[in-house]
Amino acid sequence: MKLPNYNQRLLTIEKRTQRFMLGAAGVLLLVLLMIAVRQNYFHRSTPILFFTPNAQGLSKGMAVKFIGFKVGSVEDVSMQPNATVQVEVSLDNEYVHLIGQDAKARLVKEALVGESVVEIIPGSQQVKQVSRNSVLEFERGQDASTVVENLASQLQPILSDIRQITSSGDIQQTMRNLNRATGDFHETVNQFTRLGVSSNKAMDRMNSTLETLDKAIPKLVDKADSTLDNVQSATADIKKITNESAAEIPSLVRNSNALVQDGQETLGGVKKSWLLNGLFPAPEERALPVDGYIAPKQP
Amino acid sequence: MGFRLAISLLCSIGLLAACGHVEETRSARQEQATEFNQRAQRAYQRGEYQVAAAFYENALQLDVAVENVNGIAINMLNLAKVNQVLGNSALSQRFLDSLLEDKSLQYAPQHLAAAAVQKSLLRLQDGDVAGATIWADKAAAWCTTDCLLAGVIDNARASIALHEKDAEQALYWSERAAAANKGESPLEYANALRLAASARLLKNENDSALRLLEEALVIDKSLGLPEKIRQDLLLSAQAHEKSGRVEQAAQFRDRAARIAATAVK
Numbered sequence: 001m002k003l004p005n006y007n008q009r010l011l012t013i014e015k016r017t018q019r020f021m022l023g024a025a026g027v028l029l030l031v032l033l034m035i036a037v038r039q040n041y042f043h044r045s046t047p048i049l050f051f052t053p054n055a056q057g058l059s060k061g062m063a064v065k066f067i068g069f070k071v072g073s074v075e076d077v078s079m080q081p082n083a084t085v086q087v088e089v090s091l092d093n094e095y096v097h098l099i100g101q102d103a104k105a106r107l108v109k110e111a112l113v114g115e116s117v118v119e120i121i122p123g124s125q126q127v128k129q130v131s132r133n134s135v136l137e138f139e140r141g142q143d144a145s146t147v148v149e150n151l152a153s154q155l156q157p158i159l160s161d162i163r164q165i166t167s168s169g170d171i172q173q174t175m176r177n178l179n180r181a182t183g184d185f186h187e188t189v190n191q192f193t194r195l196g197v198s199s200n201k202a203m204d205r206m207n208s209t210l211e212t213l214d215k216a217i218p219k220l221v222d223k224a225d226s227t228l229d230n231v232q233s234a235t236a237d238i239k240k241i242t243n244e245s246a247a248e249i250p251s252l253v254r255n256s257n258a259l260v261q262d263g264q265e266t267l268g269g270v271k272k273s274w275l276l277n278g279l280f281p282a283p284e285e286r287a288l289p290v291d292g293y294i295a296p297k298q299p
Numbered sequence: 300m301g302f303r304l305a306i307s308l309l310c311s312i313g314l315l316a317a318c319g320h321v322e323e324t325r326s327a328r329q330e331q332a333t334e335f336n337q338r339a340q341r342a343y344q345r346g347e348y349q350v351a352a353a354f355y356e357n358a359l360q361l362d363v364a365v366e367n368v369n370g371i372a373i374n375m376l377n378l379a380k381v382n383q384v385l386g387n388s389a390l391s392q393r394f395l396d397s398l399l400e401d402k403s404l405q406y407a408p409q410h411l412a413a414a415a416v417q418k419s420l421l422r423l424q425d426g427d428v429a430g431a432t433i434w435a436d437k438a439a440a441w442c443t444t445d446c447l448l449a450g451v452i453d454n455a456r457a458s459i460a461l462h463e464k465d466a467e468q469a470l471y472w473s474e475r476a477a478a479a480n481k482g483e484s485p486l487e488y489a490n491a492l493r494l495a496a497s498a499r500l501l502k503n504e505n506d507s508a509l510r511l512l513e514e515a516l517v518i519d520k521s522l523g524l525p526e527k528i529r530q531d532l533l534l535s536a537q538a539h540e541k542s543g544r545v546e547q548a549a550q551f552r553d554r555a556a557r558i559a560a561t562a563v564k
Binding site for chain 2: 294
């Protein structure tokens with residue numbers, strides 16, 4: 001009587017175990033499926049190519065961006081028999097229609113200390129869209145250090161010009177002449193006041209001073225003109241450099257900000273993750289310790 | 300083999316469940332209140348008491364707005380404490396009263412115990428021994444399970460006994476406080492030693508009082524508490540004086556006076 005019961009129980013346990021294992025396997029499959037979706041295994045993409053003389057800064061897995069959005073990634077970087085580098089980029093199919101065949105691929109750094117990305121510069125709208133294995137033109141964008149180096153190299157001669165102008169005798173000599181003329185004129189006016197209008201001597205002296213001034217002023221004007229020309233030329237150079245860098249600097253600053261924000265968010269996420277949240281307990285409001293001593297009042 | 304597989308699967312599911320654990324979220328206002336509280340605490344530790352009071356008020360306002368009962372109690376207690384240090388005894392008592400007399404919100408017993416013991420000490424400072432005793436008793440009643448204030452309440456009772464010149468009771472409560480606080484709270488342990496020394500001085504046991512004060516002085520110096528150091532030195536001066544060592548007493552008084560001259564609290 002006991003054996004059939006025992007067998008029956010064994011069968012029930014087996015069935016339950018099977019159900020449990022099937023359930024667990026189902027959950028595992030679901031997780032794998034979610035990972036696959038997250039990793040874009042089911043995503044359809046179009047490979048396009050570009051060629052570059054060297055592979056510096058390019059690596060497999062690097063993000064490909066189009067007007068700031070990630071539209072694909074670098075699939076392969078390989079050396080060709082003619083010693084050039086072929087880069088294969090995989091573009092998400094949903095964005096392909098936005099990229100014309102005359103679009104350009106540019107290697108840029110996202111921020112001062114950020115990752116490099118391949119940026120797709122849109123081409124003309126009329127041109128046919130890229131297709132499988134289309135070849136794009138490639139160029140290297142300036143990174144922050146290059147911009148700063150260029151700025152420094154172009155500013156250096158301007159600064160030395162300014163130094164030369166200010167330290168040369170021209171301006172100092174002009175100022176000295178002006179001072180002397182003003183001093184003479186002041187003295188003359190004093191004498192003129194003292195002696196009155198009838199004083200011919202003073203009038204003569206005033207005439208002579210005015211003559212000196214007449215001679216000095218054209219020289220002064222010439223020198224001031226030349227100084228102003230130099231300053232104008234320096235200002236024009238600075239303006240030109242600023243214009244050249246204007247396009248790069250705001251994007252660098254913006255990208256740096258985004259990078260810092262990303263960093264903060266990542267750190268926040270890491271702090272809240274299951275493995276590490278024990279190391280970073282959430283801050284709480286705390287009470288000051290109660291002090292059980294009151295000093296006796298002074299007599 | 301099947302059993303091993305089942306165990307592996309169970310572990311995997313457990314791991315996945317743990318990864319999916321979502322931490323309790325707090326509102327932005329509550330986080331802001333916490334930030335104010337922490338900034339206040341840092342200011343208090345630097346001795347910037349006015350700044351600390353301002354931050355605690357901000358934190359309290361936010362906690363009241365979101366009805367965070369624990370936060371309200373904590374910041375009220377902190378405001379009472381800061382105002383006590385600033386010498387605003389009346390304002391300090393008002394904060395404690397608004398906590399102790401609140402009929403609408405239910406505060407945790409340990410917060411009520413902390414408020415009651417602070418109130419007891421303030422009453423004692425004003426010379427109201429009866430009031431101080433009542434509030435010390437109330438504090439003891441609130442301080443039941445998981446209460447870390449037992450040693451503080453014992454010290455308050457020792458202070459009350461000293462105020463009444465009852466050396467035996469003062470010694471009893473201070474020694475009990477020293478036993479409760481040793482290894483737990485250096486601040487309260489040093490307080491207990493100082494109170495025990497005062498009790499011994501009342502009993503003319505000057506040398507044992509000096510030994511207790513030496514130990515308290517070392518702790519107070521390590522904690523960097525000028526007022527407590529000054530009290531240790533003044534009591535030491537008193538002990539030397541009672542023992543007839545006038546010169547040493549003068550040295551200790553001089554040391555205490557130099558600390559007082561800095562006006563650092």
